[in-house]
Amino acid sequence: MEELMIITSYFPPEIGAASNRIYHLAEGLRSSYKVSVVTPLPNYPTGRIFSDYKGKYKSKTLENGIEVNRIWLYASKSKNKFIRLFAMLSYSISLVWFFTWNKIPKKVIVQSPPLLVAFTCMFFLRSKKRKLILNVSDLWPSAGLELGALKNNFSYSILKKLEQFNYKNADLILGQSNEILSHIEQITKKPELFLYRNYPNIPVNNISENHSDTKKIKIVYAGLLGVAQGILKLCENLDYDNIELHIYGSGAEEEDVKSYIETNKELPIFFYGRVDRSVLHQELKKYDVAIIPLLNRIYxxxxxxxxxxxxxxxxxxxxxxxxGESVISKHKLGWIAEAGNYTELNSIINSIKKSDITIERKKAIQATAYTSFDLTAQLNGLKGKI
Structure with missing residues (x-):
């Protein structure tokens, strides 16, 4: 069977969309390829090497038929940009060492961002005999500029050059949105482009009537408590007359969110921390509406x-x-409020009635999802491109 390698900065047991996405990609390609994964020793989002891997410099395991090579990096979640840069450089150095001493297959999928890690792979693995596939999930560095994490200076111009190098040296680029593919097409016409959404592989869950003990609408947020999501600002600006807010997750804003809840005990905000994905899926059945916020619109x-x-x-x-707005609107998945407009957000929340959230509505959303967001069909299309 032909070999294929996936190089990523995130992989289970790490949690979050990035690790889940890459795991499902590896699992989906396993029927057609002998798949191996190269990834750092698990450390996200805590910024510390997980206890099972402490003291190790590398690890090689077979997980569900996938060879997983975990290599060293300097783990950190520091806000200091130089420490963050060193952490990325440490993984890049480990990758070069890995490339030197291991046979690399002729087909390689590289995850981007992080941009510097992707550049390391594209630079050292480029070869006429090798097919490089770049999986682009966010448009760095422009997304960093929109978030305020980067400034438009000399460093930013260097990152833009790395971005362009990566795109121009790829044979195939997978983009999670049409906006990503349009952006890449403006830079280079060389690689073939393929829309590869972040569809999860979830068994069909039975939907049952939610017998709530409150007349308030129970809104849930689950995920990363990072700068981009702006959960602290959300807590500060919501109108709680008609709702409860339930929060699951961890990240940079975690302590600030917990502190806000502690000093505002009269508000119906409940924090549960990070839970396993399988547990979370059961927990989510308790709630009426899930909120998906971004502090700023990210192209x-x-x-x-x-x-x-x-x-x-x-x-x-x-x-x-x-x-994301067009996806929600097209498939009738819920409500939309303008990013950053908390007045409009509260107005929409106050317009939602408990009677709007019926079991029939939930079943219709689920039926649409399994028809329109089919991971198997998407993977079959991807295999034809690889």
């Missing part, structure tokens, strides 16, 4: 939560702008 971003919640039959309140 190219389509949160994978849209597809996951749809397959669970959970109506959504989307508050992030961009292409």
């Amino acid at each position: 190219g971003s389509v949160p994978s939560k849209i597809f996951e919640y749809a397959k669970l039959g959970l109506p959504m309140l989307y508050f992030g702008g961009g292409e």
Whole structure:
């Protein structure tokens, strides 16, 4: 069987959309290829090497038929840009060492971002005999500029050059949104482009009547508590007259969110921390609406939560702008509020009635998801391109 390697910065047991996406990609390609994965020792989102891997410099395991090579990096979630840069450089150095001492297959999928890691792979693995496939999930560095994480300076111009190099040296580019593919097409016409959404692989869940003990609408947020999501600002600006807010997850804003809840005990905000994905799917059945916020509209971003919640039959309140709005609207998955407009968000929340959230509505959302967001069909299309 032909070999294929996937190089990524995120992979289970790490949690989050990125690790789930790459795992499902590896699992889906396993029937056609002998798949191997190269990834750092697990550390995300805590910024510390997980306890099972502490003291190790590398690990090689066979997981569900996939060879997983975990290699060293300097783990950190520091806000200091130089420490973050060193962490990325450490993984890039480990990758070069891995490339030197291991046979690399003729087909390689590289995850981007992180941009520097992707550049390391594209630079050292480029060869006329090798097919390089770049899986682009976000448009860095422009997304970093929109988020305020980067400034338009000399460093930014260097990152733009790395971005262009990566695109121009790819043979095939997978983009999670049409906006990503349009952006790449403006830079280079060389690689073939393929829309590869972040569809989850979730067994069909039975939807049952939610017998709530409150007349308030129970809104849930589950995911990364990072700068881009703006959960602290969401907590500060919501109108709680008609709702409860339930939060699952971890990340940079976690302590700030917990502190806000502690000092505002009169508000119906409940924090549960991080839970396993399988547990989370059961927990989500308790709620009426899932909220998907982004602090600012990020060009190219389509949160994978849209597809996951749809397959669970959970109506959504989307508050992030961009292409995600068109997905919600086209497939009738819930409500849309303008990104950053908390007045409009509260107005829409106050217009939602408990009677709007029926079991029939949830079943309709789920049926749409399994028809329109079919991971198997998408993978079959991808195999024809690889």
